[in-house]
Amino acid sequence: MSASVGDFDEQPVILCVTASRSKRAQVARLMSGHGVVLMFPDLQTVRAVLFDDTAASVAPETGVVALGRLVVDQQQQQVNWAGQTLPLTRLERDVLAALASPPLRVWTYQQLYERVWRADYLDDTAAVRSTVKRLRAKLREADTTVSVESARGVGYSLVDATSHGRH
Template sequence: MNILVAEDETDIRRLIRLHLEEKGHRIFEAKDGLEALELLGRFELNLAVLDVMMPRLDGFNLLREIRKTSHIPVIFLTARNEEMDKVLGLGLGADDYLVKPFSQAELVARVEAQLRRRHVYDSTEETPVPEEILEYRSLRLDLRECKLYIADTHIPLLAKEYKMLAFLMRHPNRIFTKRQLYEQVWEDEYCYDDNTLMVTVSRLRNKIEPNAKSPEYIVLQRGLGYMFRREE
């Protein structure tokens, strides 16, 4: 497979190339975003590994350019571990995200997993088009910009509120236990502390529900868990 590696640190870029070439892949190296964009226009590439903080054109803006014409898998590499950076990257269309320092074995495993998934997609009659907007009644969640609108008014969300709402809206009318919801949103093992989860649910309800005391969207099924209720 042809893989683009865009990383301004020479040692990291060459180390990634070495490990991916051992798996039989052909690697195209770029030291900045504009060089990467040029390679994307010249060659048929199957996957891109992008550093976020690159000179001339950063990884986020490079991904915006890629998604205008291509749905190849994109894996971000970054030293930035801020929650909203990760949410933004995934919202722009990234498929995976690794924070430095990372193990080369983990990167190779994630590359192989993305290539397998892409192969399954390409082998079907129609390639699935990723959802970019989730809508229900007056709610509109823009996954590209990671923004919520209610009746065309922008409603600011914290990172965990956004992730919780996006997850629940993607799976309407499905009940998730507190453990399942916590592990999806916080990406960590549930430690039987309901307070953190319930505070986030409460804040989110106050922002999206017509009446937070009688929720219509994020509903608690006692003894079971929470769901996003969507009436057909």
């Protein structure tokens, strides 16, 4: 089920908070088609995604976004993790820059698509999902503590495990 931003008034938003992947999968199956389901492994992640506006910083004059050891420099067109440059494409870098910009929050597919691709969103999540899949793989390969989390049926958010004492 896919929901656009305008559809939220007509659909319930359900928060599922449990460390159990199997329980989250069970809730997803049970609630499929009944609203927007946001899945979180713990309350710290809920707070980070929905309310934390202090974890990331941006220097507007330079276009540099920093989240812990992650630095996205749009002018230099590069991303660094702990001083090492990550080999990201423009799309991957732009998605990461959006997700890392304060306040940290859930970005809808539409918001990401319009910001990164600079075009009208036609309710097709494939381009965003594909780019996020490649970005996740590169973040894992670089052994970062930041990860792109899914908000089922809505979009994505960026979480830095070290800012909340998780590993």
